[in-house]
Amino acid sequence: MKTHTESEENYIKALYHLGGGLPVSNGDLAQRVGAKGSSVTQAVKRLGQKDLVNVVPYKGVQLTPQGIRLAKSILRKHRLWETFLVDKLGFGWDEVHPLAEQLEHIQSEELVDRLFQFLGSPKHDPHGDPIPERDGQMPPVLGQPIGAFSKGSEIRIVRVEDAGSEFFDQLDTMNINLGNTYEIRAISAFDSSVELGSSTGSFWLSQSMCANIYAIQS
Amino acid sequence: MKTHTESEENYIKALYHLGGGLPVSNGDLAQRVGAKGSSVTQAVKRLGQKDLVNVVPYKGVQLTPQGIRLAKSILRKHRLWETFLVDKLGFGWDEVHPLAEQLEHIQSEELVDRLFQFLGSPKHDPHGDPIPERDGQMPPVLGQPIGAFSKGSEIRIVRVEDAGSEFFDQLDTMNINLGNTYEIRAISAFDSSVELGSSTGSFWLSQSMCANIYAIQS
DNA sequence: AATTATTTTTAGCTTTGCCTAAAATAAAAC
DNA sequence: GTTTTATTTTAGGCAAAGCTAAAAATAATT
Structure with a gap:
């Protein structure tokens, strides 16, 4: 495997994130890497010459199998x-x-x-x-959003979405970590918030918190 | 402390290695960083504008106190x-x-x-x-070259020079590591090689090996 | 279908960082 | 104290990677 610049790797990463193996628009890619459309056009042209992507002008960019391999690495x-x-x-x-x-x-x-x-x-x-x-x-x-479980379920937290630092702060202050186990004690019919219980007590989680926290039956 | 490019940091590192705080010639610097003289000239000009070095054309380049701080970091x-x-x-x-x-x-x-x-x-x-x-x-x-000790000394290896991979290979095959202790059993009057002894036996070390291995009295 | 709006590309400019070749300076030799 | 040699600097080019502004192509709307 040859060696690539950081910029190139960032484009590959962005393409994988946005499309997996599917075509991505110039605009979306530009937004993701934080560059202007014109910069993206020439960047993907370079990547095309290295056979990391297939470019169809005005249509979109797509990772090649090699591109996907690089993205994964x-x-x-x-x-x-x-x-x-x-x-x-x-x-x-x-x-x-x-x-x-x-x-x-x-x-x-x-x-x-x-x-x-x-x-x-x-x-x-x-x-x-x-x-x-x-x-x-x-x-x-792993896992399903907490909102997907029904009352009475015993669950273990296995994954959290990267939903920004405020979200992570909230997790920290609520002492929620991967591996923690809870019982679903109640689900609000009003705002879909959820009451989680453990040996140390219980607390309520808002719907938007629940949507970003994934768990499995334990 | 601001942020610098990798190239800049490599020049700073090279300057510190070659001169510490003292002036370094364009040629030496070029050799060290693996670039041509002309590239060095403009590189140090850039560094000068950031107050990391003082440049005297045709005379030499010298790290400023800030440059030295950066080099150390x-x-x-x-x-x-x-x-x-x-x-x-x-x-x-x-x-x-x-x-x-x-x-x-x-x-x-x-x-x-x-x-x-x-x-x-x-x-x-x-x-x-x-x-x-x-x-x-x-x-x-730490330490002095092994050649500096006299017969009968008990020494502990504390440092080795970076003298290339063949040197390191030789250390490995001879099982010489930092922390090892030896007795100086003999010093050849012919080629200045040294006989080191330990509980597991003894062996001879060439003068050039000795010159790159540093030890202290133990 | 024609016009408007959006998206993408081209064209041209900037900086970093490297290169070669020619000119300028410093050091060494006669 | 010239002249020759070695070193250093300019001058001009090239590639990566970004930018802005104008042109071209696609998509949306009337």
Whole structure:
């Protein structure tokens, strides 16, 4: 696998995020990478020459299989570094994203492999998102939004959406973490908020909080 | 402290390595960073505008106090990452340099501080080189070349020069590591090679090996 | 179908950072 | 104290990556 610039990798990442393998519009891509449309046009032209994307002018850009492979390898690095930052260095889960954006560009297969081992071969990152395997396979995306469970269910938190730092702050102040287990004690017919109970007491979660917190039956 | 490009940081690092605080010639700098003289001329002009160096045309370039501060902070990061790679990920000391060259450019005070703590507040890196402190202070440069000790001395290896991968390979095959202790059993009058002894036996070290291995009386 | 609005591309400019080749300066040799 | 040699700087080019403003193509609306 050749070596790519950070800018290129950022475009690939954005394309994977927005479209997976499907075409993405110039405008959406521009918004995602924080550049102007004209810059995107020439950027994807460069990527096209490296066979990382297929470009149809005025129609859209699409990752090639190689592009998807690269995207996954970047995502793998990103999520492994996030895991390192949280598990080993004690960062909060709201702080790690910008750091991982830098670290994900470090080039070394060996480093990634060793990091993976050092972290105990994790399948999911600190937010519960799946970490792509070495060969590109994706572990399952875990859980359903809390709102999807019915009264009486015993649930375990397995994933949270990246819904901004205020959301993470709220999780922190409510002491909600991956792995926590609760019983669903009540569901409000008025505003769909949910009462979660545990051995230490119970509390209410708003509908919008519930929508960003994923759990499984436990 | 503002943010700098990787190229800028590489020039600063090279200047610190070559001159410390003293003037460095264009040619030496060019050689060190692996660029042509003309590239260096404009690079240092840019650095001058940021007050990281003082340039006297045709005479030489010199780090300013701010430049020295920056150089030390890069060196700190470099050596902390090397420590991480060896101590935590199990890399060999000959493999870590190119990786640390990438990692040293990651921007985050917080990350450096946490890494430092995670590694147990080390004062020296895996080669025994001092890791600059947060405030720029330098721990002592340890040891004297093995050749400087006299027959009968009990010594402990505390530092090795970065003398290329063949040198490191030789250390590995001879099982020489930081912390090892030996007795100086003999010094050849013919070629200045040295016989080191330990509980497990003894062996001879060539003069050029000795020159790159540093020890203290133990 | 024609016009308007939106999106995308082209054209041309800027900065960083490298290059080669030619000119200018400093150092060394005669 | 010239002249030759070595070093350093200008001058001019090139690629990556961004920008603005104008032109072209597509999509939406009357």
